[in-house]
Amino acid sequence: MIMGKDNDRILMINGGDEDDKRVVVNEMNFFAHDDDHHHLKPSDQERSRVESTDDEQGIILNVNTGLNLSTTSTTSEKSNELAIVQADLKEMNIENQRLRGLLNQVNNDYRALQMHLYAIMQRQQISKAGNTPNPEPMMINGEKAAVARQFMDLGQATITEKVDSLEETARSREFSIVESMETGKIKRIFNNGNEIVALDLGKRISERSEEEGSYPDQRAAQQPSDGWCSNKVPRFNNSRDVDEQASQTMSMIRKARVSVRARSEASMISDGCHWRKYGQKMAKGKPFPRAYYRCTMASDCPVRKQVQRCSQDRTILITTYEGNHSHPLPPAALSMASTTSAAASMMLSGSTPSIDGLMNPNFLAKSALPFAPSLASLSASAPFPTITLDLTNNPNASEFQRPIGHFQFHFPSTNYNLPHHNFLPMPHGFGHALINNNQSNFLGFPNSQDQMHATTVNDNISAASAAITADPSFTAALVAAITSVINGNVHQNQNGHNNSTSSDKIE
DNA sequence: CGGCTTTGACCTGCGC
DNA sequence: GCGCAGGTCAAAGCCG
Ligand SMILES: [Zn+2]
Numbered sequence: 001m002i003m004g005k006d007n008d009r010i011l012m013i014n015g016g017d018e019d020d021k022r023v024v025v026n027e028m029n030f031f032a033h034d035d036d037h038h039h040l041k042p043s044d045q046e047r048s049r050v051e052s053t054d055d056e057q058g059i060i061l062n063v064n065t066g067l068n069l070s071t072t073s074t075t076s077e078k079s080n081e082l083a084i085v086q087a088d089l090k091e092m093n094i095e096n097q098r099l100r101g102l103l104n105q106v107n108n109d110y111r112a113l114q115m116h117l118y119a120i121m122q123r124q125q126i127s128k129a130g131n132t133p134n135p136e137p138m139m140i141n142g143e144k145a146a147v148a149r150q151f152m153d154l155g156q157a158t159i160t161e162k163v164d165s166l167e168e169t170a171r172s173r174e175f176s177i178v179e180s181m182e183t184g185k186i187k188r189i190f191n192n193g194n195e196i197v198a199l200d201l202g203k204r205i206s207e208r209s210e211e212e213g214s215y216p217d218q219r220a221a222q223q224p225s226d227g228w229c230s231n232k233v234p235r236f237n238n239s240r241d242v243d244e245q246a247s248q249t250m251s252m253i254r255k256a257r258v259s260v261r262a263r264s265e266a267s268m269i270s271d272g273c274h275w276r277k278y279g280q281k282m283a284k285g286k287p288f289p290r291a292y293y294r295c296t297m298a299s300d301c302p303v304r305k306q307v308q309r310c311s312q313d314r315t316i317l318i319t320t321y322e323g324n325h326s327h328p329l330p331p332a333a334l335s336m337a338s339t340t341s342a343a344a345s346m347m348l349s350g351s352t353p354s355i356d357g358l359m360n361p362n363f364l365a366k367s368a369l370p371f372a373p374s375l376a377s378l379s380a381s382a383p384f385p386t387i388t389l390d391l392t393n394n395p396n397a398s399e400f401q402r403p404i405g406h407f408q409f410h411f412p413s414t415n416y417n418l419p420h421h422n423f424l425p426m427p428h429g430f431g432h433a434l435i436n437n438n439q440s441n442f443l444g445f446p447n448s449q450d451q452m453h454a455t456t457v458n459d460n461i462s463a464a465s466a467a468i469t470a471d472p473s474f475t476a477a478l479v480a481a482i483t484s485v486i487n488g489n490v491h492q493n494q495n496g497h498n499n500s501t502s503s504d505k506i507e
Numbered sequence: 508c509g510g511c512t513t514t515g516a517c518c519t520g521c522g523c
Numbered sequence: 524g525c526g527c528a529g530g531t532c533a534a535a536g537c538c539g
Contacts, residue, residue, distance in 0.1 A: 277512055279531055292530070296510090306530095 098328055258321040259388040261310070268307055269319055272332030273297055275305065286311050298327035316392050 262269055268291075275293035283290045288309035295303040303323040310316035325333075 276510080278533090280513075281529070281531095284528060290529090 097331060100329070100331060100334055102328065257386040259386050260319045260321070260391060261316055261388060262319070262391040263315050264317045265315065266317075267291070268293075269317060271319075272330055272334070273303070273325075283308065288314065295325060297325070297329070297333075301326045313392075320386070 260269065268275070274296045276296045277291055277293050279292040280289050281292075286308065288311065290306055290308040293305045293307065295301040295305075301323075303321065303325050305322065306320045308318050308320075310318055
């Protein structure tokens, strides 16, 4: 077991079975705030234990190596040992940073697979409920083949087997997807015979990078069939070309956006990544220009972000992130990346045709929201599923007339608000989650404040992200809610078309 | 001098 | 087909 700390976060990795080269990667807490105590346990082999109350400079105040070192050693020997331990610590910190990035990638894969599973189940439900003549097994097999190709680097046979396993779990109609994954399935997916996880994560990342290298970052690759580049949400026919659909689904994951609203006088918030501005445009109807940035931490990184001031309140900076980083991230940037990953998770319901129908405004108009119906609104303004983290401290909420402390979900054709504390049973609305930080200590993180220089909202984002990514019940609730929507309303949408003529806008 | 910003041109999708 | 709007490119300039 390895417990590594970096700054204010604790990384835990269990496992290390050298024989079968399997390592169990448990859910880690990237966002735990523990500014007073940092813990690092380098490894069982070294059996050393280090406690530190250091600051960011890494000054070690208390070191217990646990090596049962001779107490008769000289001062210089102790100094040498201390130096060695410190060197080891430094090395492990570096390694932990690397692992953190790799684990983030694993999390992304996890959510991607989760989304695929849901897509499969969704098709299954539609086939059962509707008049679709397509035999269900063919659809599922087609999906499986597509999924297997999507995760070729995991080994096709293995991934197919795992999808089988996941399908069985889902068929139980309990839809405890998260639970099933946490209890072993997802671990096995990433622990297949290719020895990919943990010790071989670097290989996996490199393979992933190759895959992501195919991102149509360049104009030449911007084909309409590629959802990454297309400005439209892909629409799928019910029964053909599952390969293309799977590809588009993956593209949708990459298109998942994270929008952060924060008060800042600076032109950009500090999020731990390095960005290069590549464009600026005056958006229609907006008094302030929109700036376009791309990540420069890796030459091939596809992540981009848009920065624009809120038209209603110029002190609010709206930063929208898009894409997944193709490189390990520094700790300061991990929370944002995790949030992006959460956005991909949110897309569980937004990238498939049935949900497309569910989000039909006609359907929404018919569906009485059991909570705050006046808060329901429709929007065609956002072409991509988006998560919004509202880190402003604005109880007036001039732009969003909504209660304090809540989630808002938004899909390309819809958006509506969910009461924060009882949204779980509410099966309406996915894709755009807005976490409002109006309450002063929401989730325990401090308010962002106006600053003349770049405002660091990372802590806030971390905490907000934790609400999305670290809480299995949240994801489970999402899945359960989606299921509820499907099971309860699918018949209403058999003839529904994706009507994007709704007019309400977010901003 | 390398990296970044600026900014007009260009590309693409979409609605009419 | 045309115009509009969003997004991107890339040359020129700026800056440390
Ligand atoms: Zn990046």
